[in-house]
Amino acid sequence: MSEASSKFPEPQDEGPAQPQGLLGHAGAPPIRRRDRFLAGAATVGAHLVLLATLLWPHSGRQSQPPTPPLPPIQVSLVDSPKPEPPGPPGPEVETLQPAPPKILPPVLNISSRIPPDTFSDVLSESQIAGAASAGEGGGGGGGGSCDMARAVQQALRRDRLVRPAVADANRLGKSILLWDGDWVQTGAQDGKGLSAVREAVMWEVAFVPEACRNQRMHGLVLLSLDDGRTRFAVGKDDWRWSDLLGLRRTASER
DSSP: OOHHHHSOOOOOOOOSOOOBOTTSSBOOOHHHHHHHHHHHHHHHHHHHHHHHHHHOTTSSSOOOOOOOOOOOOOOOOOOOOOOOOOOOOOTTTOOOOOOOOOOOOOOOOHHHHSOOOOOTTBOOTTTTTTOEETTTTOSSGGGSTTOHHHHHHHHHHHOTTHHHHHHHTTOTTSEEEEESSSBOBOTTOSSBSTHHHHHHHHHHHHTSOHHHHTSEEEEEEEEEOTTSSOEEEEEEEEEEGGGGGTOOOOTTTO
16 A cells, blocks of 8 residues: 555535534524424424324223113002090190180070960950941040040051051951050050050050040940941040040049
């Protein structure tokens, strides 16, 4: 081998020197920079995939089949029995309350208060055979201005309450003893003298002149209604029309 070939070849001119980096090293060529960038991007992407895998652990699992629905439950509505009321307290807490006194309504003995209708006030034809009738001169005054029998008879016929009162007492068509020194009880009627008839007679007698009602009378006088069959007998042996008012006569009037 020659001496020239054994020597190291001489360095050739490689051109201008490459610029050095910040650390004093020569700057890497562009290809190496791109490789580094791609390697770094791949590393970051791997970390992101790993992080996503940790945060969504179920994303990679196989989806489980849906849970089957529960079978329907049958519900029956049953009326619950009503609770029984509490029973009476036991003997240890029972307190005896005095029973209120029983008040019985008073029993009215109507039969003793109202006499039965025995028609004792009804006169027979023989009992009134000698009685004077109104308008026959037996009413006092001989039919003049003091014909009291006619005046009282007209008052009875005008009064609308007289006939219903007689019908209610079952006395229509009969001869009734109305006054014989006192007003006579008529059957089972309350009061004496058939109140409607008695009031009609007393009103008429009270408003006639005093001389007329004080005239002396003797025996019975008959006063009739429009039917002619229903009659009222008033009077006694010696009496005055003023006696029907319950007025007491003085000694001079007697």
